[in-house]
Amino acid sequence: MSVWQQYRLRLERKRWRVRAWRKRRELTAVEDRTARIAPGDILVFSTFRNEDVRLPWFLDYYRRLGVGHFLMVDNASDDGGREFLAGQPDVSLWTTDASYKRSRFGVDWLNWLLRRHGHGHWCLTVDPDELLIYPFCDTRPLRALTDWLDASSIKSFSAMLLDMYPKGRLDGQPYRRGSDPLEIAQWFDSGNYAIERNHRFGNLWIQGGPRARVFFPETPALAPALNKIPLVKWDRRYTYVSSTHMLLPRGLNLVYDEWGGEKASGLLLHTKFLDTFGGKAAEELSRGQHYGASREYRAYAGLGADSPDLWCKWSEKYINWRQLEILGLMSKGNWA
Amino acid sequence: MTSTLGVVMLIHTAFDRAEQVIRQWAAAGCPVVVHVDAPVPAERFDAFRARVADLPDVRFSPRFRCEWGTWGIVAASQCAADLMLGEFPDVRHVYLASGSCLPLRPVADLVAYLDARPNTDFIESATTADVPWTVGGLSEERFTMRFPFSWRRRRRLFDWYVRVQRRLGLRRTIPDGIVPHMGSQWWCLTRRTLSAILTAPERPVWDGYFRKVWIPDESYFQSLARLFSERIESRSLTLAKFDFQGKPHIFYDDHLQLLRRSDCFVARKIWPHADLLYDTFLGTQGSAMASGEPNPGKIDRIFAKAVDRRTRGRPGLYMQSRFPNPNWENGLTTARYSVFEGFSHLFEDFETWLARATGTRVHGHLFAPEGVEFEGRQPTFSGALPADAALRDRNAWMFLTSLIWNTRGERQCFQYGPMDNQDVSWPIAKDPNADVSVISGAWAVPLFRSNLDFAELRVQAARLQRIEAEHIKALRSSYAKARVRIWTMADFVEAPMEALQGIVDEIGQSSRRRLAEVPRMVDLGGFGQFLQNLKNQGMHPYLMGDFPVAGGSGGTQPPKRKPYLVK
Missing domain, CATH: 3.90.550 (Spore Coat Polysaccharide Biosynthesis Protein SpsA; Chain A)
Incomplete structure (x- = not known):
């Protein structure tokens, strides 16, 4: 990589940082409990809109893994989710009714909070419908992973998005607030992912899964990206560039081995496809606030009024992380 | 005490x-x-x-x-x-x-x-x-160089000083009597x-x-x-x-x-x-x-496996944390597979026959332009691989590596030819796991049996021949690592049983026995004349080998082969 390119990436990183700094004014604190963050706490950063039904399970799940504090941005929810979170002792909450799209889908807001509060902490940036799975997550808390990453001088941890879906129509089984969404969305595609290298940022670009298969069979280039780097030992100089798909400085994107070996990695189980998806899709279509002109929701709407069935004969039923490891979707690397 | x-x-x-x-x-x-x-x-x-x-x-x-x-x-x-x-x-x-x-x-x-x-x-x-x-690349040099700089905090200085000492050939003397x-x-x-x-x-x-x-x-x-x-x-x-x-x-x-x-x-x-x-x-x-x-044997094995996973990985797997640079894959694909070119044109119902004879999973043309022809023409296959052409062609080679990875433990066979997506032509040739059997020129059979008008046929034949020649060049190049067998169509129809027996033996799934049943070859009556007609139009079909014209139009047909082998 030439010095010129390096310099341009540096400028780009500064640009995103300045942008995050400008966008900080859009955030109003509802409950700022960041003073309670202890040194060494693992932090979760998340932005959401009308996800009240998912929030209890989301908090429970990550509390069980050992997350110390949640820093959440509410984007004009009107379903009571904001009030619910404001009452949680380990949540700091900000709210905004500014444009999600113009904050680059929440990235600017979270970049600002990461910079203010994330420095020196392991920070996990996830949506309320994303559940982190990592090697040994059934026997070792998240702290075991971050301690090991620290000991191995690794600063960022990859967790590809794995779309989970139910068998049958999406609206076939109603999701109850506080229950495990994986009881409904328990199926996934195990081996239909295409990977390319993004040479500019050094990250991998992964597409595929049920969304490519069902929503984008004719135009696979438009299918959503699945590569994610959600867990980072944050430094105030870092910045997410596009969602959590890639970061700057670009060394943080090198979460894969290039010489034949495997680095440790996890998965974000994406439980978007519940009975709530239809309502979301209808709302987002009218708001037009989502990525790529809400392409995904339009593709979904294009399938007709019928709620689609993402399940196919070769879908795999989720058991545990070891199954995902054997299938080659994630890896233990040299963590044993 | x-x-x-x-x-x-x-x-x-x-x-x-x-x-x-x-x-x-x-x-x-x-x-x-x-x-x-x-x-x-x-x-x-x-x-x-x-x-x-x-x-x-x-x-x-x-x-x-x-x-x-x-x-x-x-x-x-x-x-x-x-x-x-x-x-x-x-x-x-x-x-x-x-x-x-x-x-x-x-x-x-x-x-x-x-x-x-x-x-x-x-x-x-x-x-x-x-x-x-020798972690870090220093073994004997640990004892013959000086290391005044911290490896943790002054890594660059550390490396620089090692290089300087290497270049200048500086060596410390080890005190008398000490063997490091x-x-x-x-x-x-x-x-x-x-x-x-x-x-x-x-x-x-x-x-x-x-x-x-x-x-x-x-x-x-x-x-x-x-x-x-x-x-x-x-x-x-x-x-x-x-x-x-x-x-x-x-x-x-x-x-x-x-x-x-x-x-x-x-x-x-x-x-x-x-x-x-x-x-x-x-x-x-x-x-x-x-x-x-x-007795730490078991623990040793677990950690040795972990190191192996980290340094060598699982061959043929491409995923979020394993994406090897070219030539560092340590195995392009996970398991052996067989590619058949021309067979399905020459034999009727070749796929069914091959599946029966070898007990393997036999697909049609996986890279056909209209869509993936999975076994039984399923809309999806193992790993939820979809049959859509656009999805496959987005990254055709990864489609194949995924298929081979998803079906570990079960051998895959598929048909391939010059009408298919050629993006995988070179990768297959370079893959030691590929068994490629080619009947060159057999793509002419469907043309011969079609009802297209002759001008169109001629254009098609020229195009397919050019593509197949390119593909065979890859298979024969010095970079090729696949096991390759190429017959001209003329050679193959002379002695098809031996060739098929060899292929089935090599797949080696079923017990080694003589083939009880052979596939039925399509009627090639008039094929020689068809080729001659192409030649007469100035398009020389050479990949089939020397096919007898069998004495002009309306001449005697080559004798029909018996469909069953004499034991």
Whole structure:
């Protein structure tokens, strides 16, 4: 990589940082409990809109893994989710009714909070419908992973998005607030992912899964990206560039081995496809606030009024992380 | 009366765990000398000291800065060992441990074990020439270069100085009598050996030399013990495994059963929050475990597998944390597969026949332009691979590697030809897992049997021939690693049974027997004339070989082959 390119990436990183700094004014604190963050706490950063039904399970799940504090941005929810979170002792909450799209889908807001509060902490940036799975997550808390990453001088941890879906129509089984969404969305595609290298940022670009298969069979280039780097030992100089798909400085994107070996990695189980998806899709279509002109929701709407069935004969039923490891979707690397 | 075993313990963090372990040693009567890393703040140190003040046989030695790979660790061990030998005359063996070491067996077991071997030094110690422990690329050079710069904090300077010394050929002389040995830094030495080392008149010379050796804690005592020991057992009593970068593996709660069955005396490194391990192994002082020789075999295998996973990975897997550069794949695909070119044109129902004859999974043209022809023309296949052409063509080679990965344990066969997506032509040729069988020119058969008008046929034939010639060039190039067999169509129809038998034998799934049934070849009557017509139009079809024209139009047909083989 030439010095010129390096310099341009540096400028780009500064640009995103300045942008995050400008966008900080859009955030109003509802409950700022960041003073309670202890040194060494693992932090979760998340932005959401009308996800009240998912929030209890989301908090429970990550509390069980050992997350110390949640820093959440509410984007004009009107379903009571904001009030619910404001009452949680380990949540700091900000709210905004500014444009999600113009904050680059929440990235600017979270970049600002990461910079203010994330420095020196392991920070996990996830949506309320994303559940982190990592090697040994059934026997070792998240702290075991971050301690090991620290000991191995690794600063960022990859967790590809794995779309989970139910068998049958999406609206076939109603999701109850506080229950495990994986009881409904328990199926996934195990081996239909295409990977390319993004040479500019050094990250991998992964597409595929049920969304490519069902929503984008004719135009696979438009299918959503699945590569994610959600867990980072944050430094105030870092910045997410596009969602959590890639970061700057670009060394943080090198979460894969290039010489034949495997680095440790996890998965974000994406439980978007519940009975709530239809309502979301209808709302987002009218708001037009989502990525790529809400392409995904339009593709979904294009399938007709019928709620689609993402399940196919070769879908795999989720058991545990070891199954995902054997299938080659994630890896233990040299963590044993 | 104190025990015959004394423990020197180096601590820099997780003091509450260290205290628990100290109490475990002390409860068995073992004196403990504690070294606390110098950077630990004085208040922390004093508080810790106060917490173990009730233990009479615990001492604290002068503090050094113990940075990884530097002399401080050796200095700290020397000093603490000195203190131990001076203060506790009953001690016969000194055990060097760290704060993250955990005794797995009752301390009495270890004492008894050492009492039975009073003159044995347990220290892993091997010459550099004999072991491949060259993490960081420095083995012998550890002893012949100078390392004044910290590897942790001054990496660039460190590397630069190594390069300078290499280029200038600078070499240090090794003090007389010393043969450099290396090994685990966790040892257990006898009073005799240890005091001989610590009180030797040459010690200032040795210390001066080892001070600038790279990672002296893995070589100082290991080399010097060789000079004085009566009996060396070259192994460490501490179970400690290292990964490919030389960092110790860490034990967690889920390793409990493994550690229990290992029969090792002490293990490191234990994750400080592994409550279950600490509760289990420190809970009982009784003789719960069967005594015996340490047997870390199973743990060795698990960690060796982990290192292998990290350095070599699973061949043929492409995923979020394994994406090898070209030529570094360590196997382009996961398993062997067979590619058939031209067979399905020449034989009727070739796929069904092949599946029956070999017991493998036989697909149609996976790379057909209209869409993927999975076995049974399913809309999806293993791993939920969809049959849509656009999805496949986005990354055709990855489509194939995914298919082979998804169907591990079951051999895949598929048809391929010049009308298919050619993006995979070169990758298949380069893949040692591919068995490619080609009947060149057989693509002309469907043209011959079609009803297209001749001008169109001629254009098609020219195009397909050009593509197949290109493909065969790849298969025959010096980069090709696939097992390739190419017949011209003319050769093949002369003796199809032998060729098919060879292919089926090579797949080798079913038992080796003669083919009971052969596929039915399509009627080739008039094919020779068809080729001649193409020639007459100025388009020379050469890939089929020399096909007999069989005496002009309306001439005699070549004799029909019998569909069954004579045994």
